[in-house]
Amino acid sequence: xxxxxxxxxxxxxxxxxxxxxxxxxxxxxxxxxxxxxxxxxxxxxxxxxxxxxxxxxxxxxxxxxxxxxxxxxxxxxxxxxxxxxxxxxxxxxxxxxxxxxxxxxxxxxxxxxxxxxxxxxxxxxxxxxxxxxxxxxxxxxxxxxxxxxxxxxxxxxxxxxxxxxxxxxxxxxxxxxxxxxxxxx
Numbered sequence: 001x002x003x004x005x006x007x008x009x010x011x012x013x014x015x016x017x018x019x020x021x022x023x024x025x026x027x028x029x030x031x032x033x034x035x036x037x038x039x040x041x042x043x044x045x046x047x048x049x050x051x052x053x054x055x056x057x058x059x060x061x062x063x064x065x066x067x068x069x070x071x072x073x074x075x076x077x078x079x080x081x082x083x084x085x086x087x088x089x090x091x092x093x094x095x096x097x098x099x100x101x102x103x104x105x106x107x108x109x110x111x112x113x114x115x116x117x118x119x120x121x122x123x124x125x126x127x128x129x130x131x132x133x134x135x136x137x138x139x140x141x142x143x144x145x146x147x148x149x150x151x152x153x154x155x156x157x158x159x160x161x162x163x164x165x166x167x168x169x170x171x172x173x174x175x176x177x178x179x180x181x182x183x184x185x
Contacts, residue, residue, distance in 0.1 A: 048141070052134060054158045056123060058165065060130055062158065066151055067133035070114070070140055073147070079118065080111040082128035110135040117142035 055063040070076065085108075088101045108131040110121045119139025121131040141148050 048138070050159070051137070051141070051155055054155055054162055055134060055137065056130070058162055059155070059158045062154055063133040063137060064129050066147075066154070067136040070136050070145075070147060074114050074145070076136055076139070077113040078110070078132075079113050080109065082108050082110045082131050084126060085109055112136055112139050114139040114145070115143050 084106065086104045087107050089103055089105055090099055091102045092099055105124055106126065108123050108125070108127055110128070110131040112119050112121075112132070112135040114136070117139045119135040119137065119142060121134030121136070121138060123131045123134065137151065140151070
């Protein structure tokens with residue numbers, strides 16, 4: 001009986017590990033997948049990676065202003081003040097599709113807590129204000145505060161501006177591109 005009980009425990013443990021890894025894969029797909037937006041409780045919520053990219057690329061001012069509003073409204077506990085650090089940059093080699101570390105980059109990292117949710121803000125270079133703002137915004141979304149829906153509307157406008165900026169960049173590159181088929185050899 002003891003042997004049968006231990007076999008059952010091992011099988012249950014293996015099933016638990018399988019379900020846990022599957023749920024982690026699903027969660028990773030939800031957080032970092034190709035889909036840009038999530039639907040939660042009838043509200044369109046922008047994904048974390050896109051939200052962060054927009055705020056860093058073209059929405060620095062908006063992020064800092066929004067964070068100031070949150071600081072005036074909620075109690076924000078700074079778990080880790082803005083701190084400089086180094087992190088390794090991972091890149092995929094194109095021929096063999098293997099990952100390797102290309103080098104280190106200077107980052108600023110901040111961790112905050114709003115109510116029961118933690119937020120983290122990491123930016124390249126030394127930018128304490130933006131790092132703190134991103135951490136506050138991350139905590140706002142994790143806590144599902146009503147201000148997240150307000151920020152989401154601003155982020156949609158930033159997304160349009162970002163795509164316009166990308167299109168302008170693409171057009172300027174296309175103008176300088178050489179068409180080798182029209183060249184005489």
